[in-house]
Amino acid sequence: MQTLFIGGRLFDGMNAPTDGVAVLVEDGVIARVAPDAEFEGFGGRIIDTSGGTLMPGLIDCHVHLCLGGESDPRAMREGMDPGYLVLAGLQRAQATLAGGITAIRDCGGMDYLEFAIRDVCNSGAQLGPTIRAAGKMICMTGGHGNAIGRVADGADEVVKAVREQIHAGSDFVKLMATGGVLTPGVNPEDAHFTLEEISAGIHEAHRFHKRTASHAQGTEGILNATRGGVDSIEHGMFMTDECVEEMVARGTYLVPTLAAGHRIQNDEALQAILPAFVRAKIDRISGKSAASLKLFYDAGGKVAMGTDAGVPFCMHGDNARELEFMVEAGVSPLDALIAGTSNAADLLALENEGSLAEGNAADLLVVDGDPSDDILMAARTENHRMVVKRGLIVNEVSLIR
Ligand SMILES: [Zn+2]
Incomplete structure (x- = not known):
């Protein structure tokens, strides 16, 4: 028709x-x-x-289908049947599509359950957005995401972890360059993988024509991932002029994920029900992502839209609001729209979308x-x-x- x-x-x-x-x-x-x-x-x-x-249709370069915006992300993996998690993830993908998002990139799943969701949506067996998925995020011992990620230490082990993800069916590889907010006992400011480790992982992914994304909040981690040749810096909270200069020179994308912190930074009642280890870090990161985006955007850096949907109170289906948060941070409405369409498709290598x-x-x-x-x-x-x-x-x- x-x-x-x-x-x-x-x-x-x-x-x-x-x-x-x-x-x-x-x-x-x-x-x-x-x-x-x-x-x-x-x-x-x-x-x-x-x-x-x-x-x-809009494209969200950073979601987690295995997370549903619960106040404590640890809750979802305790006592839940894998079958239930797959159906819940499919429902989240479909809510995302209904919210105007026609493609998403899952930046770290659980036990490859998200691959089933990806496959039924991409084949058309179920209606859903186009999905690209990383499989397990790769992190160091005790590092950010270690509860559900693939733990690897040393360049050789990181290379092996990358090969495992590709063998399991990953579309791209996610590497954790720094600590983060949602893992107990780590600091967002600290670099995790060394330059040698992250470079080895990125190089291995690129050998097999897979893009790479790095969770990178602290300055040193942003620099390590950028110098290692990563395709996108996720979050990029503690951006400095040096980071901006190197990212712009290499054409590295920034995926700002402003939506991730939006509700918890502005709502004390929500903060009160977060786990204490999360609450303790909020003041340190508040407003950082928006300031970093402004610094990077003003220098002519390439931005692609991403929300981190699935983290506490950042709901699948509300993804499009990231556009307004980008504009509030200083991006022009037209450039925010480009970040959410053609730029995002470019980062995800979706040649026929965006x-x-x-x-x-x-x-x-x-x-x-x-x-x-x-x-x-x-x-x-x-x-x-x-x-x-x-x-x-x-x-x-x-x-x-
Ligand atoms: Zn994330």
């Missing part, structure tokens, strides 16, 4: 929105992008986008107004009119809710 999206503005994922251009979708693919006049007398289904903007071009997947979002004027049109789901995944209108398809 052919469906024509016509009447409103069009944001193609890269350039400022334009008027008078329509998009024809056929068999789940964008068949034609052309001036409205070309489609006079069109006889198929017409979606009138007047007063709104047609844009690519922009409205002929031959690309018909992964679309129709929003009210023009989000390059008012980012809330894309950031708030109440302003979303329609989400389309491979040509299917998601709102018309029943999802497990």
Whole structure:
């Protein structure tokens, strides 16, 4: 069936929105992008986008499907059946799609359960976003994420851990360069893997054409991962001019994950129910991600959208709000939209997603107004009119809710 999206503005994922251009979708693919006049007398289904903007579906480069925003992330893995966790993760992926996010990157799962969710969504057996998954995050003994990650020490062991992830079916490799907030007994400021260890892991992943992402909050860890050749720095909280300079020179992406801290930094009642070891670190990291993003963005750095959905109170389905947090931090609305579409697709190596071009997947979002004027049109789901995944209108398809 052919469906024509016509009447409103069009944001193609890269350039400022334009008027008078329509998009024809056929068999789940964008068949034609052309001036409205070309489609006079069109006889198929017409979606009138007047007063709104047609844009690519958003892409979230940092989620955890095995986590559901629980106040204590340790709770989810205690006493839960793997089958239940898979179904809960599928539900989270579908809630994410309903929230306007048509592709996600899972930045660290549990026992490869997330691969099952990825595979049923990517094959089309279940409706869901396109999913890229890391498998187990790789960390040092006692390091951030060690409860569910693959612990490795020394360059040889890190190389082996990377090979294990690739053998298990990982799309990319996640390496932990620093401590973090949600692991007891570690500091976000401290570097974890040494330069030698992280470089070895990144090099091994790249040998097999896998991208790499590094959880890197402290300055030394950001520098280690960047110098090791990582493709993206996740969080990047304690960014310095030196970090910015080296990242920009190498074309390293920053995935700021402002949503991760947004609710807990601004809500004392929520803070009160967090585990004490998490609470103790909040003041040290408050506002750091936004300041780092501003420093990096002002220097011309490449930004891709990511939320850390799944960490405490950062809910799957609310992902699009990251756009408004980026704008609050100083990013222009148009650049925030680019970070959430074509830049994110570039980082994830999704060649046929993230922009409205002929031959690309018909992964679309129709929003009210023009989000390059008012980012809330894309950031708030109440302003979303329609989400389309491979040509299917998601709102018309029943999802497990
Ligand atoms: Zn994360």
